[in-house]
Amino acid sequence: MDITQIIAGVARKSNRAIAKGISLVENGDEQAEQLLTSLDQTLIDRAVVLGITGPPGAGKSTLTDKLVGACRGQGKRIGVLAIDPSSPLTGGAIHGDRIRMMQHALDGEVLVRSMATRGRLGGLCASAGAGVRIMAAGGCNPIVIETVGVGQSEMDIIRLADVTALVSAPGLGDDIQALKAGLLEVADIMVVNKADKPGADLLAMELSEVARAKGREVMLTVASEDKGVSELLAGMLNIFEEQQASGEISRRRREARHREIVDWALEMLRPVLSEASRESQADLAGDPRVKARKIVEGLLNEQDIKESK
Ligand SMILES: Nc1nc2c(ncn2[C@@H]2O[C@H](COP(=O)(O)OP(=O)(O)O)[C@@H](O)[C@H]2O)c(=O)[nH]1
Ligand SMILES: [Mg+2]
Structure with a gap:
């Protein structure tokens, strides 16, 4: 597929063209600029970018998968950008994510892309931002960015999102101290996943103090059983509407653009x-x-x- 075909393909909402386009960007191909300057800005402006972040094992990928299901239930075409930390500890995660996403693998209205942090020299925020725009121009709305919130580049990536959910779960660390302060800062919604497990209520209570101080809320989910997920989606979309009306979304997008x-x-x-x-x-x-x-x-x-x- 040459660059003209990729450009035409993205405009036609071809998943193959979108995937090739993102690869051009990731590989640092000079032709990527032709694509990036050809994208439909109206679609990009319209697309809602949802951030899912939190510590490894909290259930982010399971939740993302169920969010995809909820969006498909509403007939939405959805893009997922999974940022893989690729550390030896979580090296298996990417494989697990792929397997989980398999249930949507044959769905042409679901686009899943992972970007590795390993083996690259920075520029992840730049690639992720471009990836989001290519997906948006290819008709995806919403787009979910899933990322473990560790390190500066990951924090920059999560700030590409319009609305961010911080996912935690009982049994991960001792308490909310385990959640990084920076993550609490960027979170619009705090999610306690694995609400089927002991300790979930306690964690939710601890988090609700932090949340209330910021005028934010805590939601309980059982991602593995698809419980609370459509409520979470609705909650995130609500916050988007509110923050769009208040001008917060355009402020965030301008800041994200500068960082990119x-x-x-x-x-x-x-x-x-x-x-x-x-x-x-x-x-x-x-x-x-x-x-x-x-x-x-x-x-x-x-x-x-x-x-x-
Ligand atoms: N009990 C329980 N387990 C869950 C729930 N959500 C996810 N899990 C499991 O927790 C593990 C980690 O989930 P994963 O989505 O890979 O977490 P991630 O590292 O945050 O992406 C997997 O074994 C999931 O099946 C939940 O709501 N309840
Ligand atoms: Mg994951």
């Missing part, structure tokens, strides 16, 4: 910086931080000189 632009710029600078560092290889003595600053200053000066010509 910076992420792309860093991606583009990385090889330039690497080369600049190697060029000064003869002179490796001295403090790396000082050297880094000199390289950056050197690049900025070069730019000044170019501009004044």
Whole structure:
């Protein structure tokens, strides 16, 4: 499939073209820009991006799978972007996710894509943002981003979402201390999944204090039995409506755009910086931080000189 076919295919809502388009972006292919600038902005603006985050084992993938089911029940075409932490600890997760998503594998109105964090040099936020837009332009609405909320790049990714649910479950850690402060910060809804297990009510009570202080709510779900899932979907879509009316959604989207632009710029600078560092290889003595600053200053000066010509 060449770039013209991919562009036409995405506009036609072809899942194959969407998948190829996202691969172009992920592989850093220069033709990706042609695709990204051709996308239907109206569809992108309209698409609701839902974030599902929380610690490993909380039931995010199971919940996401059931959210897909709930959306399909309403006739919605849905995209899922699963960010895989690919750590040795959770290395099996991606396989598990694929198996779970198999029940929707033959559904042409469900698009599931995983993006690995392993083996890449940053730029995940940039790729994820582009992935969301390609899915949106390919007619997906909503789009769910599932991610474990650890590390800066994951936090940047979750901020691509319009509305975020923080999923926790009893038996994961001792209590809410196990949830990262940053995650509590970005959460619009707190979900206590595995409500069938002992300790769920206690966890919900603990979380409700944090939630109330922010004017937010706690929802109970049993993802494995599809309980509370349609309520969660409705709750998230409600928050979207509210925050769209208040201007919060456009504020979030503007911020996410800035972060994404910076992420792309860093991606583009990385090889330039690497080369600049190697060029000064003869002179490796001295403090790396000082050297880094000199390289950056050197690049900025070069730019000044170019501009004044
Ligand atoms: N008892 C119970 N188990 C669940 C529930 N939701 C998910 N699980 C199980 O918890 C494990 C982790 O779920 P998974 O969706 O992979 O969690 P993730 O790491 O957050 O994506 C799996 O074995 C699920 O079957 C639930 O509501 N109740
Ligand atoms: Mg998972």
